[in-house]
Amino acid sequence: MTERGDYEVVVGIEVHAELATESKVFCGCKTDFGARPNSQTCPVCLGMPGALPVLNRRALEYTIRAGLALNCSIARWTKFDRKNYFYPDLAKGYQISQYDIPIAHDGYIDIEVDGQPKRIRVRRVHLEEETAKLVHAGDDIISSNQSLLDFNRSGIGLIEIVSDADMRSADEARAYLTKLRSILVALGVSDCKMEEGSMRCEANVSVMPKGSKEYGTLAELKNIASFRAVHRAIQYESARQIELVRAGGRVSRETRHWDDARGETAFMRSKEQAADYRYFPEPDLMPLEIAPGWVEEIRSGLPELPDARAARYVGQFGLPTSDAAQIAESRELASFFDSVCDALAKAGQAQAADGPREAAKWLVGDVSAALNAGGIELSQSKLAPELLAELIGLVGSGKISGKIAKSVFEEVFARGVRPGDVVRERGLVQISDAGELAAIVKRVIEANPGPVADYFAGKERAIGFLVGQIMKETRGRANPQETNRILKEELAKRS
Ligand SMILES: [Zn+2]
Numbered sequence: 001m002t003e004r005g006d007y008e009v010v011v012g013i014e015v016h017a018e019l020a021t022e023s024k025v026f027c028g029c030k031t032d033f034g035a036r037p038n039s040q041t042c043p044v045c046l047g048m049p050g051a052l053p054v055l056n057r058r059a060l061e062y063t064i065r066a067g068l069a070l071n072c073s074i075a076r077w078t079k080f081d082r083k084n085y086f087y088p089d090l091a092k093g094y095q096i097s098q099y100d101i102p103i104a105h106d107g108y109i110d111i112e113v114d115g116q117p118k119r120i121r122v123r124r125v126h127l128e129e130e131t132a133k134l135v136h137a138g139d140d141i142i143s144s145n146q147s148l149l150d151f152n153r154s155g156i157g158l159i160e161i162v163s164d165a166d167m168r169s170a171d172e173a174r175a176y177l178t179k180l181r182s183i184l185v186a187l188g189v190s191d192c193k194m195e196e197g198s199m200r201c202e203a204n205v206s207v208m209p210k211g212s213k214e215y216g217t218l219a220e221l222k223n224i225a226s227f228r229a230v231h232r233a234i235q236y237e238s239a240r241q242i243e244l245v246r247a248g249g250r251v252s253r254e255t256r257h258w259d260d261a262r263g264e265t266a267f268m269r270s271k272e273q274a275a276d277y278r279y280f281p282e283p284d285l286m287p288l289e290i291a292p293g294w295v296e297e298i299r300s301g302l303p304e305l306p307d308a309r310a311a312r313y314v315g316q317f318g319l320p321t322s323d324a325a326q327i328a329e330s331r332e333l334a335s336f337f338d339s340v341c342d343a344l345a346k347a348g349q350a351q352a353a354d355g356p357r358e359a360a361k362w363l364v365g366d367v368s369a370a371l372n373a374g375g376i377e378l379s380q381s382k383l384a385p386e387l388l389a390e391l392i393g394l395v396g397s398g399k400i401s402g403k404i405a406k407s408v409f410e411e412v413f414a415r416g417v418r419p420g421d422v423v424r425e426r427g428l429v430q431i432s433d434a435g436e437l438a439a440i441v442k443r444v445i446e447a448n449p450g451p452v453a454d455y456f457a458g459k460e461r462a463i464g465f466l467v468g469q470i471m472k473e474t475r476g477r478a479n480p481q482e483t484n485r486i487l488k489e490e491l492a493k494r495s
Contacts, residue, residue, distance in 0.1 A: 009238040013167070014163075017159050018130060019059050020191055021056055024045055024056065025055070029155065040151075060127065060288070064298050067107065067125045074103065082096060082282050090131050096282050098127060128159075134147050135147060173231070187303065203221045219256050340359040340392075382412075387412050444466055444469045445490055
């Protein structure tokens with residue numbers, strides 16, 4: 001009998017990302033999210049017979065930009081094709097898409113899982129139009145008995161990014177998606193909000209005996225609404241397939257629906273083959289010749305991408321690699337970090353050399369934790385870069401201890417007040433004066449003869465208790481290094 005560990009999981013990912021262009025891809029309608037249903041429509045995006053599409057140049061530029069950032073080659077010549085199928089969200093009965101000549105092809109994304117770098121190939125990036133949005137009444141798609149259609153989404157530019165089946169675990173799939181999203185957001189081509197549907201993904205999952213060269217039959221997983229869901233869906237589906245194969249069954253090629261509440265996938269329909277779509281060249285749009293000069297112009301205008309940014313943070317500020325990667329991955333965190341560094345440099349503090357590393361520590365630590373706890377984005381919080389820089393300065397100059405800084409941070413984060421004001425109002429200035437500290441240390445030693453005796457009896461831990469008493473007496477304001485030094489000095493005098 002084979003073990004579960006004798007199988008390898010094979011994952012390929014298709015991502016759809018809505019382009020952040022102001023107007024739709026083949027008409028001039030607006031693309032604002034959340035507008036009144038069917039208020040941003042015209043005969044083209046409603047799919048009226050005879051209405052003619054005109055390509056949005058910006059949408060093409062964004063697709064090329066994405067292709068270049070994903071290390072793809074850009075087609076010199078390309079065209080659009082009709083993908084024919086019937087579904088209520090597609091009024092024309094076909095979608096304008098690209099079949100055999102995508103705008104970008106053969107690129108890659110580098111990921112890292114558990115410290116292991118890996119290159120995931122990107123097979124193609126093509127441009128197509130978004131469908132209308134179906135809103136199913138009822139609790140879920142299976143039991144729903146009526147649906148509503150919103151055409152505001154219909155005709156928004158959409159890029160489809162198809163990876164090769166290079167991923168071997170749910171972790172790798174999540175790392176790929178995280179990296180892909182950070183690149184697209186950094187480029188400004190899509191806001192990639194999974195919760196608003198502007199980024200969606202489908203995972204093709206199959207299993208094969210370890211070491212095999214031949215992939216198993218794949219199942220395509222749909223309805224995945226978060227990175228967490230991607231991870232869970234792949235884990236569930238691969239386990240299901242392994243159980244099935246181990247029991248002597250066969251995986252069938254099908255589309256399966258991920259049910260996030262139940263945590264399982266369910267059969268939706270047998271998978272269509274390309275032939276089912278009867279692709280043919282779109283007769284209403286001219287084929288496209290993409291000038292190499294234009295491509296180079298777009299390439300030279302690419303912004304700094306997350307990997308390059310992370311490398312710069314390591315080189316320029318000496319950040320630990322993991323902190324640098326985590327900050328660079330989020331455009332919001334990265335620009336906040338840059339602003340904190342600017343503010344630190346402007347303040348010209350002597351400890352500025354250490355400032356960026358401290359800023360990074362705050363951002364990946366307390367700041368991220370506070371944002372997660374509140375379920376908000378950095379831009380929605382009251383924390384401003386100048387405030388964090390000021391807090392770092394207070395610690396760096398020895399005015400407050402690192403421990404006090406954490407409690408000051410909580411107040412700054414909650415109320416957006418200046419750290420210096422909190423320190424003044426609450427009398428939190430650190431006690432570093434040797435004379436003042438020595439007096440407190442002596443008091444504590446005299447008041448605690450038991451622990452002092454323990455210390456002399458060789459119980460090193462007793463010193464922790466004494467430090468705790470000093471901190472209690474000073475409400476945490478005693479300078480920890482000084483306190484330790486003076487305490488040991490005073491104890492030595494008594495030994
Ligand atoms: Zn329109």
